[in-house]
Structure formats: C-alpha cells, structure tokens
Amino acid sequence: MKTSILHQINQIIWIMSITAMFLWSSCTSTQKMINQGRYDEAISKSARKLRKQNQKLKHVLSLEEAFKKATGEDMDRLLDKYESDRIEDLEHVLNIGYRVMSRQALVKPLLPLDAEKDGYQATFQFVKINQIIADLEKKLLDRYLEEGKSLIALGRNGDKRAARKAYDCFTNAKRFTDISALYDLLDTAHYYGKTRIAVDISNSSGDWMGYYIDNHLNLDVVGMNSFWTSYHLNDADGPIDYHVDAVIYSIDISPERVSEKVYKDSKEIQEGFDYVLDDNGNVLKDTLGNDVKTPRMVRINAKILEVFQEKDLIIKGNLDIFDQAGKLVDTRPFDVIERFENYSSSFRGDKRALSPASKRKLGKSPAPFPTDRSLILNALQKLSPAIHDQLRKRQWAV
Numbered sequence: 001m002k003t004s005i006l007h008q009i010n011q012i013i014w015i016m017s018i019t020a021m022f023l024w025s026s027c028t029s030t031q032k033m034i035n036q037g038r039y040d041e042a043i044s045k046s047a048r049k050l051r052k053q054n055q056k057l058k059h060v061l062s063l064e065e066a067f068k069k070a071t072g073e074d075m076d077r078l079l080d081k082y083e084s085d086r087i088e089d090l091e092h093v094l095n096i097g098y099r100v101m102s103r104q105a106l107v108k109p110l111l112p113l114d115a116e117k118d119g120y121q122a123t124f125q126f127v128k129i130n131q132i133i134a135d136l137e138k139k140l141l142d143r144y145l146e147e148g149k150s151l152i153a154l155g156r157n158g159d160k161r162a163a164r165k166a167y168d169c170f171t172n173a174k175r176f177t178d179i180s181a182l183y184d185l186l187d188t189a190h191y192y193g194k195t196r197i198a199v200d201i202s203n204s205s206g207d208w209m210g211y212y213i214d215n216h217l218n219l220d221v222v223g224m225n226s227f228w229t230s231y232h233l234n235d236a237d238g239p240i241d242y243h244v245d246a247v248i249y250s251i252d253i254s255p256e257r258v259s260e261k262v263y264k265d266s267k268e269i270q271e272g273f274d275y276v277l278d279d280n281g282n283v284l285k286d287t288l289g290n291d292v293k294t295p296r297m298v299r300i301n302a303k304i305l306e307v308f309q310e311k312d313l314i315i316k317g318n319l320d321i322f323d324q325a326g327k328l329v330d331t332r333p334f335d336v337i338e339r340f341e342n343y344s345s346s347f348r349g350d351k352r353a354l355s356p357a358s359k360r361k362l363g364k365s366p367a368p369f370p371t372d373r374s375l376i377l378n379a380l381q382k383l384s385p386a387i388h389d390q391l392r393k394r395q396w397a398v
Contacts, residue, residue: 029045030045030046030059030062030066031062033045033066034062034065034066034069037069039066039067039069039070039073040066040070040099040103042062042063043063043066043067043070043103043106043107044106045062046059046060046062046063046066047063047106047107047110050063050110050113051110055113055114057120060113060120060122061120061122063107063110063122064113064122064123064124067103067107067124068124068125070103071100071103071125071127074096074099074100075100075127077093077096078093078096078097078100078132081093082132082136085143087140087143087144087147090136090139090140090143091140093136094133094136094137094140097129097132097133097136098133100127100129101129101130101133104126104127104129107124108126111124137175137176138176140172140176141173141176141177144169144170144172144173144176145169145170145173145182145185147166147169148166148167148169148170148173148185148189149185151163151165151166151169151189152166152185152188152189152192155189155192155193156192160192160193160194160195160398161193161398163189163190163191163192163193164189164193164228164398166185166189166193167186167189167190167193170182170185170186170189171186174186190227191237191238193228193398194228194229194230194238195228195229195230195241195242195396195398196230196232196236196237196238196239196240196241196242197229197230197231197232197240197241197242197243197244197391197396198231198232198233198240198242198243198244199219199221199231199232199233199244199246199387199391200233200243200245200246201213201217201219201245201246201247201248201387202245202246202247202248203247203248204247204248204249205248205249205250205251212373212376212377212380213248213380216377216380217380217383217384218380218384219233219246219383219384219387220384221233221391223388224388224391224392228398229396231391239324240324241323241324241396242321242322242323242324242329243321243322243326244319244320244321244322244391245319245320245322246317246318246319246334246387247317247318247319247320248315248316248317249316249317250314250315250316250317251313251314251315251316251376252312252313252314252316253311253313253372253375254310254311254312254313255311256309256310256311256369257308257309257311258307258308258309259307259308259310260305260306260308261305261306261308262303262304262305262306263303263304263306264301264302264304265301265302265304265347265353265354265358266299266300266301266302266353267299267300267352267353268297268298268299268300269297269298269300269352270295270296270297270298271296271297271298272295272296273293273294273295273296274293274294274296275291275292275293276292276293276294300349300350300352300353301349301350301353302347302348302349302350302351302353302354302358303347303348303349304345304346304347304354304358304361305345305346305347305348306343306344306345306361307343307344307345307366308341308342308343309340309341309342309343309344309366309367309369310339310340310341311339311340311369311370311375312337312338312339312340313337313338313339313372313375313376313379314335314336314337314338315335315336315379315383316333316334316335317333317334317335318331318332318333318334319331319332319333319334319387319390319391321394330394332390332393332394333390334386334387334389334390335386336379336382336383336386337379338375338376338378338379338382340369340370340375342364342366342367343361343364344364344365344366344367345358345361345362345363345364346362346365347362
C-alpha cells in the first residue's frame with residue numbers, strides 16, 4: 001500500500017516538474033523574442049496565450065512591453081522617411097504603416113488587460129495610423145502618376161524601356177485609385193512600350209513547288225504575341241520596329257528509296273518417329289514388350305524478306321531580320337523535314353521456323369509512296385511552328 005502511494009506521489013511530482021519547466025520555457029521564450037527584437041512574434045504569442053487563458057500577469061507584461069517597443073521603433077522609422085519624395089522610401093514607410101495598423105488590430109480586441117489578482121492594468125498607446133496611411137497613399141499615388149507621365153514623354157520619343165517603366169508606375173498607382181484617366185495612361189504606355197515586328201515570307205528556291213508556299217502556307221503569327229511584343233503579317237497598330245523576311249532558298253525531295261534485307265530462320269523439330277530394329281531386322285521390344293521408337297527430327301527453314309521504304313522532303317531557309325533603318329541585324333536558319341518511312345516484312349517457307357521476333361514483324365505490307373504534293377503540304381504544316389520557334393528565341397531589343 002505504501003509503495004503504491006509513493007509511486008503516485010512520484011508521478012505527481014514528475015508531472016508538476018514538467019509543467020513548471022514548460023511554463024518557464026514558454027515565458028522565457030517570449031522574453032527572449034523581445035530581447036532579440038522579434039517584437040511581433042512575441043506579440044502574437046502573448047496574444048494567443050491571453051485569448052486561451054486568464055489574464056496572467058506575465059503574459060500581460062510581455063504583450064505590453066513588446067507592443068510598446070515595436071510601435072516605438074516602427075514610428076521612428078516611419079517619421080524618419082515620412083517627408084521623403086522618393087518612391088522607394090514612401091513604399092517602405094507605407095508598409096510600416098500597414099504593419100502598425102495590423103498590430104493594433106490584433107491587440108485592440110484584448111483590451112482592457114487587467115492582470116487578475118495582481119491589480120495591474122496594462123497601458124497601450126495607439127497611433128492614429130489610418131490618417132497617416134491615407135496621406136502616404138495619396139503621396140505615393142501622386143508620385144507614381146508624376147513619374148509615369150515623365151517616363152511616358154520619353155516613350156513618345158521612342159524610348160520603349162521608359163514607356164514600360166511608365167506602365168509599371170501606372171499599375172502601382174491602381175492600388176490607390178480606379179479613375180478612368182488612369183486606364184487611358186496605361187493604354188498609352190502600353191502602346192509606346194510595345195515592340196512590333198512585321199513578318200513576310202518569300203520563296204527564292206526557284207522550284208515549281210513555290211506555288212504551294214504562296215497558296216497553302218498558313219503563317220499564323222498572332223498566336224506568338226505577348227504583352228510587349230506583337231507580330232504582324234499585314235497592318236500593325238503602330239510603327240514597325242523590325243522586319244522579318246522568312247526566305248525559303250531550297251526545297252529538296254529525295255528519290256523514292258527501297259532497301260531490302262533477307263535473312264533465314266531455322267529450327268529443328270520432331271516430325272513423327274522411327275522404329276528401332278534389332279540385328280535380325282525386327283522391331284526391337286522393351287522389357288514390357290512394347291515397340292522401341294525414336295523421335296524423327298527434321299530441320300525446317302523460312303526466308304524472311306524485310307523491305308524499308310523512305311522518301312524525304314527538306315525545306316531550308318533563313319530569317320533575315322532588319323531594323324527600322326533597313327539594316328540587317330540578325331540571320332537565323334530554319335529547316336523542316338517531312339519524312340515518309342514504311343517497313344514491311346514477309347516470309348517464304350515453313351512458318352513454324354519463324355522466331356518470335358520475326359513473327360512480330362509480320363503483317364505489315366509495302367505502302368505506296370506519297371506524292372511530292374502530299375509531302376510538301378505536310379511540310380508546310382510544320383513550317384509555321386519552325387519559324388515561330390526561331391522568332392521566340394530572339395531577344396528583341398527595346
């Protein structure tokens with residue numbers, strides 16, 4: 001009985017020790033955060049404790065201290081750059097303002113904080129941050145509009161990089177206003193910041209198949225457009241910055257090629273049996289009186305004919321890229337291969353001699369070769385993607 005009581009007492013002491021260690025580490029952890037300047041982490045942890053538990057003094061004190069230090073440091077930083085006209089500084093202090101507002105919103109529902117049994121009432125000084133934020137947002141809006149309009153003036157004179165920066169300014173301004181005039185500025189910045197590329201295709205191969213290029217090639221460049229780059233076959237929505245001439249200089253069709261391969265499969269199989277004769281020419285008997293027989297083995301053969309058919313068409317060309325002054329600034333080769341291939345296999349002889357591999361090849365027959373017209377029409381379907389691929393790889397200067 002005494003042993004059981006002692007065991008229970010030891011368990012209670014162990015649990016109390018663990019609990020005390022946990023509470024001590026929890027409190028120490030919060031204070032450590034404050035000492036390290038991790039005020040918002042300490043505030044979140046203390047607030048979480050106060051929502052779940054009674055208003056214990058240590059949590060109230062931790063929250064009060066962390067909030068005071070965090071607010072003091074943030075407001076010092078905010079006021080230090082508050083009068084700046086630099087967009088970077090204003091963005092920085094606005095983020096500080098948002099942080100102060102979020103922190104106050106976290107603490108406010110917990111007030112008033114009176115530590116039970118200790119008679120201590122925490123004091124929290126709230127900043128009228130909403131007006132400060134509104135002033136900063138107005139100031140940032142004005143600066144973004146001012147900077148954007150200055151940049152767009154450069155864009156009108158051909159500086160696309162400036163026009164794109166102006167677009168970014170107006171996009172940032174949208175965070176603070178939704179006036180229709182802002183969308184007009186965005187459209188203007190986009191117009192002057194866009195790179196426009198005219199694409200034309202020509203055939204200098206001197207081949208009669210150029211007719212198909214002129215009449216059957218669907219060079220779709222619209223699908224290549226991006227926000228800042230547009231491709232045009234005909235009219236553009238603004239001045240052209242680059243001209244791309246896709247020049248086809250050769251169209252080669254190979255002759256119809258047929259190659260054959262013959263090989264032989266051979267196998268030894270049993271085909272019946274032969275009787276074993278004794279010295280007197282009679283059928284030999286075993287101890288049970290049965291005829292003695294031996295399997296009759298024969299070799300069977302099959303000849304396999306493999307036929308390979310091939311025909312190719314190759315289109316080769318260059319993308320010649322010219323700037324606004326007509327100067328050749330880049331040349332990029334492209335090619336398209338349309339290949340017809342067919343494999344067929346047949347055999348003569350005993351089918352039982354065929355190997356598993358040979359059996360799998362059977363059943364495919366020779367096919368008629370495609371016409372030249374068929375090959376070129378198929379190749380033209382690949383030509384547009386080949387040109388697209390080369391155009392996408394190029395970095396268009398702005």
